[in-house]
Amino acid sequence: MRLVVPVSGSDPKTRLASVLSPDERRDFTEAMLADVVDAVTAAGHEPDVISTAPLDCAAPLTVDDRGLDPLVNDLLASIVTDGDGALAVVMADLPLVTPKSIERLLAPDADVVLAPGLGGGTNAFVCRHPEFRVDYHGASIRDHRQIARDVGASVTEVDSRRLATDIDEPGDLAEVLLHSDGAAADWLIDAGFSLSLTDGRVTVSRE
Protein backbone atom coordinates (compact mmCIF):
# COMPACT_ATOMS: atom_id res chain seq x y z
CA MET A 1 0.00 0.00 0.00
CA ARG A 2 1.46 3.33 -1.02
CA LEU A 3 0.07 6.27 0.99
CA VAL A 4 0.30 9.75 -0.53
CA VAL A 5 -0.56 13.08 1.10
CA PRO A 6 -1.03 15.79 -1.54
CA VAL A 7 -0.80 19.38 -0.34
CA SER A 8 -1.08 22.79 -1.91
CA GLY A 9 2.06 24.62 -0.78
CA SER A 10 1.73 27.75 -2.91
CA ASP A 11 -0.71 30.32 -1.53
CA PRO A 12 -2.59 27.63 0.41
CA LYS A 13 -5.95 27.91 2.19
CA THR A 14 -7.14 31.11 0.50
CA ARG A 15 -10.58 30.70 2.10
CA LEU A 16 -8.87 31.43 5.44
CA ALA A 17 -7.53 34.76 4.12
CA SER A 18 -10.02 36.77 6.19
CA VAL A 19 -8.43 35.53 9.42
CA LEU A 20 -4.85 34.55 8.48
CA SER A 21 -2.09 36.36 6.56
CA PRO A 22 -0.39 34.55 3.63
CA ASP A 23 2.58 33.58 5.84
CA GLU A 24 0.23 32.36 8.57
CA ARG A 25 -1.74 30.31 6.09
CA ARG A 26 1.47 28.56 5.00
CA ASP A 27 2.53 27.98 8.63
CA PHE A 28 -0.91 26.63 9.55
CA THR A 29 -0.85 24.38 6.48
CA GLU A 30 2.46 22.95 7.68
CA ALA A 31 0.99 22.36 11.14
CA MET A 32 -2.05 20.52 9.72
CA LEU A 33 0.28 18.49 7.48
CA ALA A 34 2.38 17.57 10.52
CA ASP A 35 -0.75 16.23 12.26
CA VAL A 36 -1.65 14.09 9.23
CA VAL A 37 1.92 12.80 8.84
CA ASP A 38 2.07 11.99 12.57
CA ALA A 39 -1.23 10.05 12.46
CA VAL A 40 -0.24 8.08 9.36
CA THR A 41 3.21 7.30 10.79
CA ALA A 42 1.76 6.25 14.15
CA ALA A 43 -0.60 3.93 12.25
CA GLY A 44 2.48 2.19 10.87
CA HIS A 45 2.62 3.64 7.38
CA GLU A 46 5.18 5.80 5.58
CA PRO A 47 3.49 8.77 3.96
CA ASP A 48 4.83 10.36 0.80
CA VAL A 49 3.99 14.07 0.73
CA ILE A 50 3.58 15.69 -2.66
CA SER A 51 3.37 19.48 -2.54
CA THR A 52 2.97 22.14 -5.22
CA ALA A 53 5.73 24.14 -3.50
CA PRO A 54 8.41 23.50 -0.83
CA LEU A 55 7.06 23.11 2.73
CA ASP A 56 8.56 22.05 6.05
CA CYS A 57 7.61 18.44 6.67
CA ALA A 58 8.93 15.46 8.67
CA ALA A 59 8.10 13.00 5.84
CA PRO A 60 9.72 12.68 2.39
CA LEU A 61 8.36 15.54 0.26
CA THR A 62 8.31 15.81 -3.52
CA VAL A 63 7.46 19.07 -5.26
CA ASP A 64 5.03 18.65 -8.15
CA ASP A 65 3.09 21.68 -9.31
CA ARG A 66 0.40 19.84 -11.25
CA GLY A 67 -3.22 20.08 -10.23
CA LEU A 68 -4.74 17.45 -7.96
CA ASP A 69 -6.60 15.49 -10.67
CA PRO A 70 -3.63 14.90 -13.04
CA LEU A 71 -1.33 14.22 -10.09
CA VAL A 72 -3.55 11.61 -8.43
CA ASN A 73 -4.64 10.04 -11.71
CA ASP A 74 -0.98 9.59 -12.71
CA LEU A 75 -0.35 7.90 -9.34
CA LEU A 76 -3.38 5.64 -9.87
CA ALA A 77 -2.11 4.72 -13.35
CA SER A 78 1.44 3.94 -12.26
CA ILE A 79 0.80 2.34 -8.85
CA VAL A 80 -2.54 0.57 -9.34
CA THR A 81 -3.06 0.04 -13.08
CA ASP A 82 0.53 -0.70 -14.10
CA GLY A 83 2.01 -1.63 -10.72
CA ASP A 84 -0.78 -3.93 -9.54
CA GLY A 85 -0.60 -2.23 -6.13
CA ALA A 86 -2.89 -0.24 -3.88
CA LEU A 87 -2.89 3.53 -3.39
CA ALA A 88 -4.23 5.54 -0.47
CA VAL A 89 -4.59 9.30 -0.79
CA VAL A 90 -5.18 11.36 2.37
CA MET A 91 -5.60 15.13 2.18
CA ALA A 92 -3.25 17.32 4.21
CA ASP A 93 -5.89 19.56 5.80
CA LEU A 94 -7.32 16.95 8.19
CA PRO A 95 -5.75 17.84 11.55
CA LEU A 96 -8.36 15.80 13.46
CA VAL A 97 -7.19 12.48 12.03
CA THR A 98 -5.85 9.92 14.46
CA PRO A 99 -3.98 6.65 13.90
CA LYS A 100 -7.29 4.87 14.50
CA SER A 101 -9.13 6.85 11.80
CA ILE A 102 -6.30 6.09 9.37
CA GLU A 103 -6.58 2.39 10.27
CA ARG A 104 -10.34 2.52 9.66
CA LEU A 105 -9.70 4.00 6.20
CA LEU A 106 -7.20 1.27 5.32
CA ALA A 107 -9.12 -1.68 6.84
CA PRO A 108 -11.92 -2.42 4.35
CA ASP A 109 -11.17 -4.88 1.59
CA ALA A 110 -13.22 -3.09 -1.11
CA ASP A 111 -11.79 -2.05 -4.50
CA VAL A 112 -12.47 1.57 -3.61
CA VAL A 113 -12.83 2.98 -0.08
CA LEU A 114 -14.11 6.55 0.13
CA ALA A 115 -13.98 8.93 3.10
CA PRO A 116 -16.45 11.76 2.41
CA GLY A 117 -15.66 15.28 3.50
CA LEU A 118 -18.19 17.81 4.74
CA GLY A 119 -19.75 19.66 1.83
CA GLY A 120 -19.42 16.94 -0.78
CA GLY A 121 -15.65 16.53 -0.99
CA THR A 122 -13.59 13.35 -0.85
CA ASN A 123 -11.04 13.73 1.92
CA ALA A 124 -9.35 10.37 1.58
CA PHE A 125 -9.64 7.20 -0.45
CA VAL A 126 -8.04 3.84 -1.05
CA CYS A 127 -7.97 2.30 -4.52
CA ARG A 128 -7.20 -1.27 -5.55
CA HIS A 129 -9.06 -1.19 -8.88
CA PRO A 130 -7.08 -0.55 -12.10
CA GLU A 131 -9.73 1.59 -13.78
CA PHE A 132 -10.83 3.95 -11.00
CA ARG A 133 -9.86 7.59 -11.54
CA VAL A 134 -10.54 10.81 -9.60
CA ASP A 135 -12.33 14.05 -10.40
CA TYR A 136 -12.11 16.43 -7.47
CA HIS A 137 -14.26 19.20 -8.93
CA GLY A 138 -17.73 19.90 -7.55
CA ALA A 139 -19.44 17.31 -5.36
CA SER A 140 -16.59 14.87 -5.81
CA ILE A 141 -17.96 12.23 -3.46
CA ARG A 142 -20.92 11.75 -5.81
CA ASP A 143 -18.66 11.63 -8.85
CA HIS A 144 -16.33 9.15 -7.19
CA ARG A 145 -19.22 6.85 -6.27
CA GLN A 146 -20.38 7.01 -9.88
CA ILE A 147 -16.90 6.50 -11.37
CA ALA A 148 -16.40 3.45 -9.15
CA ARG A 149 -19.77 2.01 -10.18
CA ASP A 150 -19.05 2.69 -13.85
CA VAL A 151 -15.85 0.64 -13.78
CA GLY A 152 -17.46 -2.18 -11.79
CA ALA A 153 -15.47 -1.59 -8.61
CA SER A 154 -16.79 -2.59 -5.19
CA VAL A 155 -17.13 0.53 -3.05
CA THR A 156 -17.40 1.18 0.65
CA GLU A 157 -17.41 4.40 2.66
CA VAL A 158 -15.75 5.15 5.98
CA ASP A 159 -18.06 6.92 8.42
CA SER A 160 -15.53 9.12 10.24
CA ARG A 161 -16.04 12.66 11.51
CA ARG A 162 -12.28 13.01 11.87
CA LEU A 163 -11.65 12.13 8.23
CA ALA A 164 -14.62 14.29 7.17
CA THR A 165 -13.42 17.47 8.84
CA ASP A 166 -11.23 19.32 6.36
CA ILE A 167 -10.24 22.79 7.48
CA ASP A 168 -11.06 25.29 4.76
CA GLU A 169 -13.03 28.15 6.27
CA PRO A 170 -12.86 30.23 9.46
CA GLY A 171 -15.90 28.36 10.81
CA ASP A 172 -13.93 25.10 10.64
CA LEU A 173 -11.22 26.27 13.04
CA ALA A 174 -13.40 25.57 16.08
CA GLU A 175 -13.30 21.86 15.23
CA VAL A 176 -9.51 21.87 15.62
CA LEU A 177 -9.69 23.47 19.07
CA LEU A 178 -12.57 21.20 20.13
CA HIS A 179 -11.17 17.87 19.01
CA SER A 180 -7.39 17.98 18.68
CA ASP A 181 -4.33 18.71 20.76
CA GLY A 182 -1.91 18.36 17.88
CA ALA A 183 0.30 20.78 15.98
CA ALA A 184 -2.55 22.65 14.25
CA ALA A 185 -4.38 23.19 17.55
CA ASP A 186 -1.17 24.39 19.19
CA TRP A 187 -0.55 26.74 16.27
CA LEU A 188 -4.05 28.25 16.56
CA ILE A 189 -3.68 28.75 20.32
CA ASP A 190 -0.26 30.38 19.85
CA ALA A 191 -1.80 32.64 17.20
CA GLY A 192 -4.38 33.83 19.72
CA PHE A 193 -7.43 31.82 18.68
CA SER A 194 -9.88 30.53 21.25
CA LEU A 195 -13.37 29.07 21.23
CA SER A 196 -16.20 31.56 21.15
CA LEU A 197 -19.67 30.58 22.32
CA THR A 198 -22.67 31.84 20.38
CA ASP A 199 -26.29 30.77 20.34
CA GLY A 200 -25.69 28.19 17.65
CA ARG A 201 -22.49 26.34 16.91
CA VAL A 202 -19.24 27.18 18.59
CA THR A 203 -16.92 29.44 16.58
CA VAL A 204 -13.49 30.96 17.20
CA SER A 205 -12.32 34.45 17.97
CA ARG A 206 -8.82 35.90 17.88
CA GLU A 207 -7.14 38.16 20.44
Added chain:
Amino acid sequence: MRLVVPVSGSDPKTRLASVLSPDERRDFTEAMLADVVDAVTAAGHEPDVISTAPLDCAAPLTVDDRGLDPLVNDLLASIVTDGDGALAVVMADLPLVTPKSIERLLAPDADVVLAPGLGGGTNAFVCRHPEFRVDYHGASIRDHRQIARDVGASVTEVDSRRLATDIDEPGDLAEVLLHSDGAAADWLIDAGFSLSLTDGRVTVSRE
Protein backbone atom coordinates in the same frame (compact mmCIF):
# COMPACT_ATOMS: atom_id res chain seq x y z
CA MET B 1 -30.78 -0.17 27.47
CA ARG B 2 -33.46 2.48 27.16
CA LEU B 3 -33.11 4.64 24.03
CA VAL B 4 -34.75 8.06 24.00
CA VAL B 5 -35.06 10.49 21.11
CA PRO B 6 -35.87 14.02 22.36
CA VAL B 7 -37.31 16.42 19.81
CA SER B 8 -38.47 19.99 19.81
CA GLY B 9 -41.93 19.91 18.32
CA SER B 10 -43.00 23.50 18.97
CA ASP B 11 -41.61 25.99 16.43
CA PRO B 12 -38.69 23.66 15.62
CA LYS B 13 -35.54 24.43 13.62
CA THR B 14 -35.78 28.21 13.75
CA ARG B 15 -32.33 28.51 12.16
CA LEU B 16 -33.90 27.12 8.98
CA ALA B 17 -36.50 29.93 8.93
CA SER B 18 -34.78 31.69 6.02
CA VAL B 19 -35.50 28.75 3.72
CA LEU B 20 -38.52 26.98 5.27
CA SER B 21 -41.90 28.23 6.52
CA PRO B 22 -43.04 27.28 10.05
CA ASP B 23 -45.23 24.46 8.69
CA GLU B 24 -42.40 23.22 6.50
CA ARG B 25 -40.00 23.24 9.44
CA ARG B 26 -42.39 21.03 11.42
CA ASP B 27 -42.85 18.67 8.44
CA PHE B 28 -39.10 18.47 7.88
CA THR B 29 -38.58 17.84 11.59
CA GLU B 30 -41.01 14.90 11.35
CA ALA B 31 -39.14 13.55 8.32
CA MET B 32 -35.76 13.73 10.11
CA LEU B 33 -37.32 12.10 13.18
CA ALA B 34 -38.67 9.30 10.97
CA ASP B 35 -35.15 8.64 9.67
CA VAL B 36 -33.76 8.43 13.21
CA VAL B 37 -36.61 6.17 14.39
CA ASP B 38 -36.12 3.93 11.34
CA ALA B 39 -32.37 3.60 11.96
CA VAL B 40 -32.81 2.85 15.65
CA THR B 41 -35.57 0.32 14.97
CA ALA B 42 -33.56 -1.38 12.21
CA ALA B 43 -30.68 -1.65 14.69
CA GLY B 44 -32.98 -3.71 16.90
CA HIS B 45 -33.96 -1.13 19.51
CA GLU B 46 -37.27 0.44 20.48
CA PRO B 47 -36.96 4.23 20.59
CA ASP B 48 -39.06 6.34 22.95
CA VAL B 49 -39.67 9.75 21.42
CA ILE B 50 -40.19 12.66 23.82
CA SER B 51 -41.40 15.84 22.13
CA THR B 52 -42.22 19.30 23.45
CA ALA B 53 -45.39 19.22 21.30
CA PRO B 54 -47.39 16.61 19.37
CA LEU B 55 -45.70 15.34 16.18
CA ASP B 56 -46.41 12.54 13.71
CA CYS B 57 -44.16 9.65 14.54
CA ALA B 58 -44.11 5.85 14.05
CA ALA B 59 -42.67 5.26 17.54
CA PRO B 60 -44.31 5.79 20.97
CA LEU B 61 -44.30 9.55 21.61
CA THR B 62 -44.65 11.34 24.92
CA VAL B 63 -45.23 15.08 25.11
CA ASP B 64 -43.08 16.82 27.71
CA ASP B 65 -42.50 20.53 27.38
CA ARG B 66 -39.50 20.81 29.68
CA GLY B 67 -36.17 21.94 28.31
CA LEU B 68 -33.59 19.39 27.21
CA ASP B 69 -31.37 19.57 30.31
CA PRO B 70 -34.06 18.91 32.96
CA LEU B 71 -35.71 16.28 30.76
CA VAL B 72 -32.53 14.28 30.12
CA ASN B 73 -31.22 14.72 33.65
CA ASP B 74 -34.50 13.37 35.04
CA LEU B 75 -34.19 10.36 32.74
CA LEU B 76 -30.59 9.83 33.89
CA ALA B 77 -31.70 10.00 37.52
CA SER B 78 -34.60 7.58 37.14
CA ILE B 79 -33.12 5.09 34.66
CA VAL B 80 -29.42 5.07 35.52
CA THR B 81 -29.05 6.35 39.11
CA ASP B 82 -32.18 4.81 40.63
CA GLY B 83 -32.89 2.12 38.05
CA ASP B 84 -29.37 0.74 37.68
CA GLY B 85 -29.90 0.70 33.92
CA ALA B 86 -28.35 2.29 30.86
CA LEU B 87 -29.72 5.23 28.89
CA ALA B 88 -28.98 6.21 25.30
CA VAL B 89 -30.09 9.61 24.02
CA VAL B 90 -30.06 10.27 20.27
CA MET B 91 -31.08 13.65 18.88
CA ALA B 92 -33.90 13.77 16.33
CA ASP B 93 -32.16 15.96 13.75
CA LEU B 94 -29.68 13.35 12.53
CA PRO B 95 -31.17 12.14 9.24
CA LEU B 96 -27.86 10.64 8.11
CA VAL B 97 -27.82 8.02 10.86
CA THR B 98 -27.90 4.39 9.82
CA PRO B 99 -28.44 1.20 11.81
CA LYS B 100 -24.67 0.72 11.72
CA SER B 101 -23.93 4.14 13.21
CA ILE B 102 -26.45 3.45 15.98
CA GLU B 103 -24.73 0.11 16.62
CA ARG B 104 -21.38 1.87 16.80
CA LEU B 105 -22.81 4.26 19.42
CA LEU B 106 -24.16 1.41 21.53
CA ALA B 107 -21.16 -0.94 21.19
CA PRO B 108 -18.49 0.51 23.52
CA ASP B 109 -18.50 -0.71 27.10
CA ALA B 110 -17.52 2.66 28.66
CA ASP B 111 -19.50 4.37 31.43
CA VAL B 112 -20.14 7.28 29.08
CA VAL B 113 -20.05 7.14 25.27
CA LEU B 114 -20.19 10.52 23.51
CA ALA B 115 -20.95 11.24 19.85
CA PRO B 116 -19.79 14.80 19.12
CA GLY B 117 -21.74 17.00 16.76
CA LEU B 118 -20.26 19.54 14.40
CA GLY B 119 -19.73 22.85 16.16
CA GLY B 120 -19.24 21.53 19.68
CA GLY B 121 -22.58 19.85 20.34
CA THR B 122 -23.29 16.38 21.69
CA ASN B 123 -25.55 14.60 19.21
CA ALA B 124 -25.88 11.32 21.04
CA PHE B 125 -24.59 9.63 24.15
CA VAL B 126 -24.88 6.47 26.20
CA CYS B 127 -24.65 6.58 29.99
CA ARG B 128 -24.11 3.73 32.44
CA HIS B 129 -22.70 5.86 35.30
CA PRO B 130 -25.04 6.97 38.12
CA GLU B 131 -23.52 10.43 38.55
CA PHE B 132 -23.19 11.67 34.97
CA ARG B 133 -25.48 14.56 34.06
CA VAL B 134 -25.88 16.69 30.91
CA ASP B 135 -25.50 20.39 30.18
CA TYR B 136 -26.35 21.12 26.57
CA HIS B 137 -25.54 24.82 26.58
CA GLY B 138 -22.48 26.14 24.76
CA ALA B 139 -19.74 23.72 23.68
CA SER B 140 -21.51 20.81 25.32
CA ILE B 141 -19.06 18.15 24.16
CA ARG B 142 -16.33 19.81 26.23
CA ASP B 143 -18.64 20.11 29.23
CA HIS B 144 -19.73 16.50 28.94
CA ARG B 145 -16.12 15.28 28.79
CA GLN B 146 -15.41 17.32 31.91
CA ILE B 147 -18.54 16.20 33.78
CA ALA B 148 -17.69 12.57 33.03
CA ARG B 149 -14.12 13.05 34.26
CA ASP B 150 -15.33 14.85 37.39
CA VAL B 151 -17.52 11.91 38.42
CA GLY B 152 -14.81 9.37 37.63
CA ALA B 153 -16.63 7.81 34.67
CA SER B 154 -14.74 6.08 31.86
CA VAL B 155 -15.41 7.93 28.60
CA THR B 156 -15.08 7.07 24.95
CA GLU B 157 -16.13 8.93 21.81
CA VAL B 158 -17.66 7.58 18.62
CA ASP B 159 -15.99 8.92 15.50
CA SER B 160 -19.00 9.06 13.16
CA ARG B 161 -19.75 11.68 10.52
CA ARG B 162 -23.32 10.42 10.37
CA LEU B 163 -23.88 10.93 14.10
CA ALA B 164 -22.02 14.27 13.93
CA THR B 165 -24.18 15.80 11.21
CA ASP B 166 -27.10 17.54 12.90
CA ILE B 167 -29.21 19.61 10.55
CA ASP B 168 -29.63 23.10 11.94
CA GLU B 169 -28.74 25.60 9.22
CA PRO B 170 -29.43 25.96 5.49
CA GLY B 171 -25.81 25.00 4.77
CA ASP B 172 -26.41 21.62 6.42
CA LEU B 173 -29.16 20.60 4.00
CA ALA B 174 -26.63 19.59 1.33
CA GLU B 175 -25.40 16.81 3.62
CA VAL B 176 -28.88 15.25 3.58
CA LEU B 177 -29.02 15.23 -0.22
CA LEU B 178 -25.42 13.99 -0.52
CA HIS B 179 -25.57 11.14 1.99
CA SER B 180 -29.13 9.97 2.56
CA ASP B 181 -32.05 8.59 0.61
CA GLY B 182 -34.41 8.57 3.60
CA ALA B 183 -37.50 10.53 4.52
CA ALA B 184 -35.71 13.85 5.08
CA ALA B 185 -33.94 13.64 1.72
CA ASP B 186 -37.23 12.77 0.00
CA TRP B 187 -38.92 15.69 1.73
CA LEU B 188 -36.24 18.14 0.58
CA ILE B 189 -36.43 16.88 -3.00
CA ASP B 190 -40.24 17.14 -2.98
CA ALA B 191 -39.90 20.69 -1.62
CA GLY B 192 -37.74 21.63 -4.61
CA PHE B 193 -34.27 21.52 -3.09
CA SER B 194 -31.30 20.31 -5.09
CA LEU B 195 -27.53 20.40 -4.77
CA SER B 196 -25.86 23.55 -5.97
CA LEU B 197 -22.19 23.57 -6.91
CA THR B 198 -20.05 26.52 -5.92
CA ASP B 199 -16.28 26.99 -5.75
CA GLY B 200 -16.12 25.72 -2.18
CA ARG B 201 -18.45 23.29 -0.50
CA VAL B 202 -21.63 22.09 -2.10
CA THR B 203 -24.78 23.92 -1.00
CA VAL B 204 -28.46 23.66 -1.90
CA SER B 205 -30.79 25.81 -3.94
CA ARG B 206 -34.57 25.75 -4.16
CA GLU B 207 -36.73 25.96 -7.26
